[in-house]
Amino acid sequence: MSQVPADLRYTRSHEWVRQLPDGSVEVGITDHAQAALGDLVFVEVPEGGRTVGSGDAFAVVESVKAASDVYAPIAGEVISGNDALATRPELINEEPYGQGYIARLRPGSAAEIEGLLDAAQYTAHLASEA
Amino acid sequence: MGQRTPLYDAHLAAGARLVDFGGWDMPVHYGSQVEEHHSVRRAAGAFDVSHMCVVDLTGDGVRPFLGRLLANDVGRLTRPGKALYSCMLREDGGVIDDLIVYFIQPGFFRLVVNAGTADKDLAWIRSQAAGHAVEVTARRDLGIVAVQGPDARAVCTPLLPAGCPAADLAPFSATACGDWFVARTGYTGEDGFEVILPVGALPGFWSALLAAGVRPCGLGARDTLRLEAGMNLYGSDMDETVTPLESGLAWTVAFSDGRDFIGRAALEAQLAAGSVRRLVGLLLEDRGVLRSHQRVVTAAGEGEVTSGTFSPTLSRSIGLARLPAAAGDRVEVDIRGRLLPARIVKPPFVRHGRALPGILETTEESKP
Missing domain, CATH: 2.40.30.110 (Aminomethyltransferase beta-barrel domains)
Known part of the structure; x- marks a missing residue:
């Protein structure tokens, strides 16, 4: 079973969002997503300062097998991409909710985060896709 | 649902993630494609490639027929057990498939062709065989396991039928062992065997390999291994729209023996036109x-x-x-x-x- 931490928010396209005390958020891809992709070998993270819309392709993760887009879970401004992934893309496989995060964003609206799936809803979504 | 090899249940039990490949449900990996790749480079891995099709050609006319059918020269197969890689071409030089042909004994050759092309290959071979004293038999009663890696032969040899002379095989040659057939060939750039065996014996052989420490490997690792080894994949690197000459396979086309193989005139015209x-x-x-x-x-x-x-x-x-x-x-x-x-x-x-x-x-x- 893939991990779905209770304190995060999720999208149907398998991204997660963590709200930080300063009002910014970390985003990444879920444990389910990394397992489905397999060993990651290359990650393209967004650059700081870029404005993204909700649902925009804003990062690319490549496994040995294929390249996949990662979609911005919410609208906002990119504070920084996770540059550690440039040399260690496997961090996403190893710690999808930790050091394997993809970027930090400044959300355009806090309300949009509340509209995302909670852990129970995302777990139900995974079950419906299985 | 696609076709399944006799090892389908064993793959599920081993945690395989399955994908469609040429109409077959095949393992793409069993957890980590990269770890499977390294196992083959460093120790030994096993691949179920039973989706590929064994085609036996028998009869007095087999050797001249293959001389016409294949762009490489089966005349090079002088001793029983020798193997040859070749393309099978259309008249216009397009590649119908790439295959390995084994010379088993006079009047008996064995081809191994790709899974996704097997039906069209058989139709083509049968149509071309008309008028030759050749019988064409698709051997769907046989499965294939590739055991590859620096340790592969040592681990695999004790699991073959008793008395099988596989330990003495030279590279790119094969031997029959009763109704098994063992070839020192592969698609990874490592040493190893490809074992063709009755489907009934497949699950037992597979589980014996795994019990001996051979890692099960999926088509994902097979693809990264073959690409590192510089080997073409039919359908990606060549197909019916290109010739072997523009597919890095000129070395497999034997012009010098003067044979009138299918596609020869088209290839000569392409060479004459230049800028291939x-x-x-x-x-x-x-x-x-x-x-x-x-x-x-x-x-x-x-x-x-x-x-x-x-x-x-x-x-x-x-x-x-x-x-x-x-x-x-x-x-x-x-x-x-x-x-x-x-x-x-x-x-x-x-x-x-x-x-x-x-x-x-x-x-x-x-x-x-």
Whole structure:
């Protein structure tokens, strides 16, 4: 079973969002997503300062097998991409909710985060896709 | 639902993730494609390739028939057990399939053809065999397991039928052991066997391999291993729209013996016309991953990546690309709208676990 931490928010396209005390958020891809992709070998993270819309392709993760887009879970401004992934893309496989995060964003609206799936809803979504 | 090999349940039990490949539900990996790849380079891995089709050709007319059917020369198969890699061509030189042909005994040759092309191959072979004293038999009663890696032969040999002389096989040759057939061939650039055996014996042999410490490997690792080894994949690197000459396979076309093989006239016309596109190896010099169908920009015009991946052995992206004849040594590849530099190198990239000379060194020097 893939991990779905209770304190995060999720999208149907398998991204997660963590709200930080300063009002910014970390985003990444879920444990389910990394397992489905397999060993990651290359990650393209967004650059700081870029404005993204909700649902925009804003990062690319490549496994040995294929390249996949990662979609911005919410609208906002990119504070920084996770540059550690440039040399260690496997961090996403190893710690999808930790050091394997993809970027930090400044959300355009806090309300949009509340509209995302909670852990129970995302777990139900995974079950419906299985 | 696709076709299943007799090992389907064993794959599920081993945690395989299945994909469709040529109409078959096949394992793409059993957890980690990269770890499976390394197992084959460093120890031993086993692949269920029972989706590929064994075709037996028997009869007095087999040798002359194969001389007509195949672009490579079966006349080179002088001793029983020898194997030969060849393309099977259309009259216009397009590649119907690539295959291995084994000479078993006078009047008996065995082909192993790709899964996705097996039906059309059989139809073609049967249509061409009309008028020859040849019987064509598709052996769906046989499965195939490839056991590959530096330890593969040592681990596999005790699991073969008693008395099987496989330990003495020279590279690219084979031997029958009762109703089993063992070849020292493969698709990984490592030593090992490809074992053709009755489907009823397949599950037992497979579980014995795994019990002996051989790692089950999926088609994902098979693809990265074959690409590192510089071997073409039918349907990606060549198909009916291109000839062997523009697919890096001129070495498999035997012109010198004067045979009138199917496609010969078209290939000679292509050579006479000149400027034949060439299939080359690429090493991406920047970060990123080469993928099939990416556009390649050269000083002599555009080409296309036909296979690309991340090489687990080299930790770099490698690929094959079909380029204009006059393309220089350095090209650029369009990866999501950015042109990234790549260098043309001569495959194979890796053999027997190591990068070949010249694959990486020049790149290191060229770094700023």
